[in-house]
Amino acid sequence: MSKYITKLEVSLDEAEEQLLQSQGFEKIPTDLNKGAFGKYIYIWYKKESCDAPITRIQFTFRDDMAAGLITAGYTKIPKDLNAGAKGDAIYLWYLQGSTEHDYPIVDIEVTVSAASEAPKFGLGLERLALDLNRGNKGDWIHAWVKREKETYICDVTATAGFGSDAAWFKAGYIRMDEDINRGAGGAYVFIWYRLTTNPKLALSDLKVSTNDKENQMYLLQNYTPVSVNLNECTGGNMVYLWWKKEECSPIKDVTLLLNMDAVEPYKKAGVIVMTVNLNSGNNGRCEYLCVYR
Numbered sequence: 338m339s340k341y342i343t344k345l346e347v348s349l350d351e352a353e354e355q356l357l358q359s360q361g362f363e364k365i366p367t368d369l370n371k372g373a374f375g376k377y378i379y380i381w382y383k384k385e386s387c388d389a390p391i392t393r394i395q396f397t398f399r400d401d402m403a404a405g406l407i408t409a410g411y412t413k414i415p416k417d418l419n420a421g422a423k424g425d426a427i428y429l430w431y432l433q434g435s436t437e438h439d440y441p442i443v444d445i446e447v448t449v450s451a452a453s454e455a456p457k458f459g460l461g462l463e464r465l466a467l468d469l470n471r472g473n474k475g476d477w478i479h480a481w482v483k484r485e486k487e488t489y490i491c492d493v494t495a496t497a498g499f500g501s502d503a504a505w506f507k508a509g510y511i512r513m514d515e516d517i518n519r520g521a522g523g524a525y526v527f528i529w530y531r532l533t534t535n536p537k538l539a540l541s542d543l544k545v546s547t548n549d550k551e552n553q554m555y556l557l558q559n560y561t562p563v564s565v566n567l568n569e570c571t572g573g574n575m576v577y578l579w580w581k582k583e584e585c586s587p588i589k590d591v592t593l594l595l596n597m598d599a600v601e602p603y604k605k606a607g608v609i610v611m612t613v614n615l616n617s618g619n620n621g622r623c624e625y626l627c628v629y630r
Contacts, residue, residue, distance in 0.1 A: 339485060341390030341441040344383040345431050347416040349376050357381045367447035373475025375422025380429070380480070382445055390441035392434040394482060396467045396514045398425040401525070405502025406430050424472030438491075438509030438531045444483040449476045451599035455606035457481050458629040463488070464592040466513035477596045484532075489539035490588045492531040493580055495565035497524040505529050515593050521621025523571030528578065528626075530591055539587030543628055544579040545613040555579045573618030578626075590629040595622055603627060 346362055348354045354364065362381035369378040395411065396418075397403050403413070411430040418427040432439075446462060447469075448454045454477075457464065462481040469478035494510065495517075496502065505512070510529040517526040533539060544560055545567075546552050555562070560579035567576040594603065594610060603610050608629050615624040 340384040346381040373422035389433045392439035393432040408503035409506035436509035441485040455602040466593040488532040491533035497569040519622045521571040521619040524569040536587040541583040547574040547617045571619040594625045
């Protein structure tokens with residue numbers, strides 16, 4: 338029987354490391370505070386053969402992000418992944434989900450640079466969008482998950498605010514845990530996606546529009562828009578996400594890129610970096626959407 342990741346933990350000091358090791362946990366040997374001069378923080382996991390594997394992992398960097406996770410039955414690890422460093426208080430949450438869009442996680446990895454990130458896409462790993470050093474000047478830290486089976490992106494949506502989060506989580510969606518309006522002063526906007534193992538149900542393309550001319554062009558090309566303005570309440574351009582489903586080139590992963598040093602390594606690795614700033618027309622952070630087929 339296959340072994341899945343069934344338990345996750347976080348250590349903040351050597352005593353906790355020794356305790357988790359004695360309990361049979363395995364350590365991911367990458368400090369989540371690398372370059373930030375905080376505590377040495379590590380993620381630990383257990384692999385077991387069971388009927389309740391972990392299928393989704395999320396992160397929060399503000400309290401408002403937690404309500405939907407709690408309602409949807411996620412488990413929080415109450416240890417700040419930025420402990421001892423400047424930056425946002427970040428927490429890890431996980432779900433042993435059972436929707437048709439939940440697939441067991443069999444491995445977790447952590448990267449600390451653009452160069453180490455790019456090759457992961459070709460190894461069947463799914464990049465979780467939030468920088469785990471968010472709000473400080475440490476290295477760019479990202480968690481990646483590998484699932485039991487190859488998966489594809491079959492649905493995308495977006496939300497402004499947090500009121501509908503629980504419903505999307507319960508429906509099997511994964512939230513990209515980075516604010517699309519970061520630094521722009523607007524509403525908190527997040528992109529969400531859902532998985533399938535059937536390539537015939539997958540999205541084949543994504544586009545981003547920033548003006549009416551582009552909106553009309555994508556409508557004529559039979560793309561479907563996501564109804565939420567990704568620049569909600571910022572005073573910037575009206576920015577929309579568009580998707581298309583055709584039985585060719587199914588999308589395996591979609592993620593956000595804020596580290597501009599990663600653009601060229603990503604492109605060389607075959608990642609499509611959509612160099613349309615999701616914060617067009619405002620003073621927020623430059624953010625690009627990335628697609629891997």
